[in-house]
Amino acid sequence: MEKVYIFDTTLRDGEQAPGFSMTADEKLQMAHQLAKLGVDVIEAGFAAASKGDFESVHLIAQQVEGPIICSLARALEKDIELAGEALKPARRKRIHTFIATSEIHMKYKLRMSPEEVLERAKKAVEFARRFTDDVEFSCEDATRSQREFLYRVIETAIKAGATVINIPDTVGYAVPEEFARLIEDIRNNVPNIDRAIISVHCHDDLGMAVANSLMAVKHGARQVECTINGIGERAGNAALEEIVMALKVRKDFFGGLYTDINTREIYKTSRLLCRITGSFVQPNKAIVGDNAFAHESGIHQHGVLAHPLTYEIMNPEDVGFPSTRIILGKHSGRHALKRRLNELGFKLSDEDLERIFEKFKALADKKKEVYDEDLEALIYEEFMKVEEEEPIKVKHYQVQTGDNLLPTATVVLSFRGEERTATSTGNGPVDAVIKAIQKALKVEPRLIDFSIKALTPNTDAQAEARLVIELDNVKASGRGVDTDIIKASVSGFVDALNRAIMRRNYILSKESIREEGTV
Ligand SMILES: CC(=O)SCCNC(=O)CCNC(=O)[C@H](O)C(C)(C)COP(=O)(O)OP(=O)(O)OC[C@H]1O[C@@H](n2cnc3c(N)ncnc32)[C@H](O)[C@@H]1OP(=O)(O)O
Numbered sequence: 039m040e041k042v043y044i045f046d047t048t049l050r051d052g053e054q055a056p057g058f059s060m061t062a063d064e065k066l067q068m069a070h071q072l073a074k075l076g077v078d079v080i081e082a083g084f085a086a087a088s089k090g091d092f093e094s095v096h097l098i099a100q101q102v103e104g105p106i107i108c109s110l111a112r113a114l115e116k117d118i119e120l121a122g123e124a125l126k127p128a129r130r131k132r133i134h135t136f137i138a139t140s141e142i143h144m145k146y147k148l149r150m151s152p153e154e155v156l157e158r159a160k161k162a163v164e165f166a167r168r169f170t171d172d173v174e175f176s177c178e179d180a181t182r183s184q185r186e187f188l189y190r191v192i193e194t195a196i197k198a199g200a201t202v203i204n205i206p207d208t209v210g211y212a213v214p215e216e217f218a219r220l221i222e223d224i225r226n227n228v229p230n231i232d233r234a235i236i237s238v239h240c241h242d243d244l245g246m247a248v249a250n251s252l253m254a255v256k257h258g259a260r261q262v263e264c265t266i267n268g269i270g271e272r273a274g275n276a277a278l279e280e281i282v283m284a285l286k287v288r289k290d291f292f293g294g295l296y297t298d299i300n301t302r303e304i305y306k307t308s309r310l311l312c313r314i315t316g317s318f319v320q321p322n323k324a325i326v327g328d329n330a331f332a333h334e335s336g337i338h339q340h341g342v343l344a345h346p347l348t349y350e351i352m353n354p355e356d357v358g359f360p361s362t363r364i365i366l367g368k369h370s371g372r373h374a375l376k377r378r379l380n381e382l383g384f385k386l387s388d389e390d391l392e393r394i395f396e397k398f399k400a401l402a403d404k405k406k407e408v409y410d411e412d413l414e415a416l417i418y419e420e421f422m423k424v425e426e427e428e429p430i431k432v433k434h435y436q437v438q439t440g441d442n443l444l445p446t447a448t449v450v451l452s453f454r455g456e457e458r459t460a461t462s463t464g465n466g467p468v469d470a471v472i473k474a475i476q477k478a479l480k481v482e483p484r485l486i487d488f489s490i491k492a493l494t495p496n497t498d499a500q501a502e503a504r505l506v507i508e509l510d511n512v513k514a515s516g517r518g519v520d521t522d523i524i525k526a527s528v529s530g531f532v533d534a535l536n537r538a539i540m541r542r543n544y545i546l547s548k549e550s551i552r553e554e555g556t557v
Pocket residue numbers: 051054084086087088111112113114136137138147148149178208271
């Protein structure tokens with residue numbers, strides 16, 4: 039078994055992408071989570087970039103325990119000095135210095151001859167060694183560099199004291215087979231390569247960053263530089279979660295290679311980064327996208343319900359993903375529909391299921407996703423001739439609340455045409471009004487789930503209340519939407535109660551023991 043070191047550069051290359059820069063506090067929060075995830079190295083930033091980035095590297099070096107903390111530095115004494123200074127408090131520190139080795143970069147960007155670059159690389163590594171024994175050297179744009187020159191630079195950097203040699207595909211130009219050959223060639227042509235760990239750093243301009251990194255690992259690289267969600271310059275870097283899970287799920291292919299990543303922390307880390315940067319991953323993103331463990335098509339749903347591994351190559355729990363989701367839509371079949379209806383408490387005969395299935399398909403053709411409330415509505419429409427109108431109607435309610443007031447609510451409602459009024463106090467205005475409704479109806483349903491969320495990020499946003507209740511062993515969900523969160527909660531609660539009552543009466547009517555006049 040051989041270990042592949044995971045060098046996370048979310049906080050350096052990742053934040054170089056437009057719109058992804060993070061404050062020192064945000065970086066610190068991410069760094070703590072990266073330590074929990076179990077990365078071997080955190081590239082915390084580029085200390086010479088700004089005072090703020092110096093501060094971020096310094097804070098992380100001070101406070102984050104576990105991984106090696108690293109700062110990037112150009113092959114310049116002033117950059118390396120700042121990196122060394124920022125990293126001082128770290129228990130384990132690395133300076134990562136780099137210079138470009140391709141013709142195009144040397145000629146047009148650096149305006150340096152190859153000999154000057156060679157000399158600069160040597161001096162930079164030697165200088166960095168004054169601050170730490172752990173020095174990484176990168177040949178920027180390695181994949182477009184002339185081979186013999188690349189070998190010479192690497193050999194020189196190792197002689198000067200580099201302990202890790204990084205081979206970046208800076209512009210995402212490589213293809214997997216060719217990149218694997220480059221790693222092999224470096225191993226075969228750099229005489230002192232056995233004194234350093236070979237690292238790779240791939241960009242995704244042609245969508246091959248992960249494939250290139252994995253092929254490099256297969257051919258001898260033992261450190262991979264990557265980022266959470268694959269963020270980074272332009273099209274991004276290789277995604278950490280994809281590399282780690284590929285090595286884990288396909289260990290048969292990668293022959294005994296492993297990482298120390300605690301994969302159950304992957305989803306959490308991904309979502310934390312999304313929240314911090316305000317940029318969410320696309321739904322079909324491998325490993326962490328919303329659809330990574332969701333199934334909408336009937337054939338797949340049937341398979342997954344029979345055995346998850348028919349259509350899932352890893353357990354969602356292994357990456358900390360909440361769970362497999364079965365989404366009902368126009369591609370779904372009877373197996374999934376029946377399962378969901380059963381979970382909602384509807385046990386239909388084959389004949390009744392057939393009727394509902396037809397209605398369900400017709401609705402799904404008009405709507406992207408069919409929710410539980412939609413299914414309940416279909417059931418009511420199709421079978422519940424017992425009661426066409428909703429039994430409870432709220433006529434009026436009033437809530438008094440404030441910082442020195444015990445929240446009190448009065449509600450006037452009608453139940454099957456009969457007016458009822460009640461007043462109640464509560465632990466907050468929503469609690470008070472819900473209790474007043476229960477008192478007026480003389481019911482005490484069990485609240486199984488209750489959530490309120492804003493549908494848009496403004497103070498005048500529409501709030502959506504979603505509830506699940508159980509009344510006399512009958513479960514029902516409800517939904518209310520309004521700019522007023524109390525009104526949204528009242529609507530959602532009454533919606534759930536109406537559904538529970540109508541459903542219970544339906545069940546009773548089917549059993550021919552319907553009690554008249556009761557709630
Ligand atoms: C492939 C990568 O991801 S490399 C890392 C990229 N990341 C960043 O650039 C983020 C942080 N960068 C910054 O904040 C700024 O670019 C700074 C502070 C580093 C430098 O700013 P400035 O001094 O104004 O220079 P500017 O960014 O305009 O140009 C880069 C300079 O560095 C030189 N340079 C570039 N790479 C290297 C290197 N590896 N070693 C030495 N010098 C280098 C360039 O030739 C240029 O030099 P010049 O000013 O003498 O012409």
